[in-house]
Amino acid sequence: MRPKIYVFGDSIxxxxxxxxxxxxxxxxxxxxxxxxxxxxxxxYNTRWALKVxxxxxxxxxxxxxDAAPLAITxxxxxxxACLPDRCxxxxxxxxxxxxxxxxxxxxxxxxxxxxxQILLISPPPIDEDARLKYPYVENTMGMPERTNEAxxxxxxxxxxxxxxxxxxxxxxxxxxxxxxxxxxACLSDGLHxxxxxxxxxxxxxxxxxxxxxxxxxxxxxxxxxxxxxDPSNPLKSFEN
Amino acid sequence: MRPKIYVFGDSIxxxxxxxxxxxxxxxxxxxxxxxxxxxxxxxYNTRWALKVxxxxxxxxxxxxxDAAPLAITxxxxxxxACLPDRCxxxxxxxxxxxxxxxxxxxxxxxxxxxxxQILLISPPPIDEDARLKYPYVENTMGMPERTNEAxxxxxxxxxxxxxxxxxxxxxxxxxxxxxxxxxxACLSDGLHxxxxxxxxxxxxxxxxxxxxxxxxxxxxxxxxxxxxxDPSNPLKSFEN
Numbered sequence: 319m320r321p322k323i324y325v326f327g328d329s330i331x332x333x334x335x336x337x338x339x340x341x342x343x344x345x346x347x348x349x350x351x352x353x354x355x356x357x358x359x360x361x362y363n364t365r366w367a368l369k370v371x372x373x374x375x376x377x378x379x380x381x382x383x384d385a386a387p388l389a390i391t392x393x394x395x396x397x398x399a400c401l402p403d404r405c406x407x408x409x410x411x412x413x414x415x416x417x418x419x420x421x422x423x424x425x426x427x428x429x430x431x432x433x434x435q436i437l438l439i440s441p442p443p444i445d446e447d448a449r450l451k452y453p454y455v456e457n458t459m460g461m462p463e464r465t466n467e468a469x470x471x472x473x474x475x476x477x478x479x480x481x482x483x484x485x486x487x488x489x490x491x492x493x494x495x496x497x498x499x500x501x502x503a504c505l506s507d508g509l510h511x512x513x514x515x516x517x518x519x520x521x522x523x524x525x526x527x528x529x530x531x532x533x534x535x536x537x538x539x540x541x542x543x544x545x546x547x548d549p550s551n552p553l554k555s556f557e558n
Numbered sequence: 559m560r561p562k563i564y565v566f567g568d569s570i571x572x573x574x575x576x577x578x579x580x581x582x583x584x585x586x587x588x589x590x591x592x593x594x595x596x597x598x599x600x601x602y603n604t605r606w607a608l609k610v611x612x613x614x615x616x617x618x619x620x621x622x623x624d625a626a627p628l629a630i631t632x633x634x635x636x637x638x639a640c641l642p643d644r645c646x647x648x649x650x651x652x653x654x655x656x657x658x659x660x661x662x663x664x665x666x667x668x669x670x671x672x673x674x675q676i677l678l679i680s681p682p683p684i685d686e687d688a689r690l691k692y693p694y695v696e697n698t699m700g701m702p703e704r705t706n707e708a709x710x711x712x713x714x715x716x717x718x719x720x721x722x723x724x725x726x727x728x729x730x731x732x733x734x735x736x737x738x739x740x741x742x743a744c745l746s747d748g749l750h751x752x753x754x755x756x757x758x759x760x761x762x763x764x765x766x767x768x769x770x771x772x773x774x775x776x777x778x779x780x781x782x783x784x785x786x787x788d789p790s791n792p793l794k795s796f797e798n
Binding site for chain 2: 319332335336338339341343346349357360365366368373376408409463503526547550
């Protein structure tokens with residue numbers, strides 16, 4: 319049975335199988351070794367994620383699959399970081415609760431799947447001008463519902479939770495802002511990922527997985543590759 | 559537990575999670591309803607596919623998952639149709655055996671998963687000039703290893719097998735050639751899919767699935783959509 323990698327998060331995960339998306343790229347990269355399974359929930363914050371964890375990852379008794387995945391990416395914070403006094407306040411989660419919720423999510427996964435590699439991903443930076451230009455809900459205040467400063471605080475919390483739990487993390491907020499012209503190159507609407515943003519997430523995920531021993535070099539291929547099949551006797555490759 | 563759709567086939571399936579690929583588009587389309595699971599094996603023909611069926615789809619006893627998928631696409635023939643006297647002859651499967659093998663694959667799936675919708679996809683048309691320009695193996699004969707005429711014969715056989723089995727089929731060979739400029743628009747190297755080719759396969763798969771009752775309108779959403787969550791009381795959506 320081919321092992322799994324779950325990608326768990328908000329809309330930046332739910333949309334990750336769109337054109338050039340980082341989730342699809344991951345599935346393509348591991349096309350002969352791992353099933354990349356999408357668990358993305360647009361608009362969700364860590365509070366809601368905790369509420370649905372059992373349904374998103376049902377146990378065998380609930381019709382699910384008890385096989386431990388190789389890895390799971392946990393990519394929340396972009397909605398938690400909505401400002402509490404702006405138009406998307408209903409998605410806001412206070413910073414201390416966000417930290418606590420991330421700890422809880424990690425604990426639940428660690429308890430259920432002790433050998434599974436958990437990889438945290440911080441929220442991306444925010445282009446505030448674009449957030450005003452592409453509102454998700456009615457915004458009569460003339461102020462963006464998310465700011466780059468707030469996203470940065472949540473990213474910093476995410477990085478520190480990873481350190482406390484001893485698990486790897488991608489500090490996307492910092493990483494993306496190192497890219498010249500990140501607002502347009504990495505983001506499509508000031509929050510969601512454009513082509514370069516998707517490429518950065520994909521490359522970072524691949525790198526972090528490789529760091530913990532999960533790579534094309536280390537993972538077994540399921541069935542003979544065409545390059546390993548002897549043209550003079552192809553069926554020999556399929557004998558046990 | 560979220561239901562599955564398997565995509566099973568050769569390199570045109572294995573590569574379907576690349577940029578703009580039809581498999582990734584399918585996963586994106588069903589991002590909140592179905593897990594689209596990749597079982598693509600580059601270079602494989604129906605003879606080899608039969609040899610690996612048990613390993614590609616292990617039963618629960620073999621570490622697999624016995625839950626019946628909603629649907630499975632079976633997309634072989636492009637390698638079977640390699641000419642027997644050209645440079646890729648080792649992949650060739652005679653037409654009568656191709657027919658027989660497709661029947662066997664369908665029978666095995668029908669026996670194991672009686673309610674699963676099986677969708678056959680015929681091989682695509684071939685741009686012979688491009689096949690000479692982009693060889694996969696050394697080709698000293700100056701003649702393409704695949705011809706459009708041979709691919710057409712295998713496509714016709716695929717369509718008739720579907721009729722004999724009473725299952726839906728996408729006649730990709732015919733469909734694609736209805737598109738003006740198909741050689742460049744639909745194919746990247748005379749065989750594999752370019753952007754328009756991927757779009758055609760995706761649209762056809764979605765249409766055929768809809769015809770048998772599998773669509774976004776009919777499939778249950780796993781968890782509350784952000785558009786259904788009450789901003790004044792979000793947690794209400796997560797009470798059972």
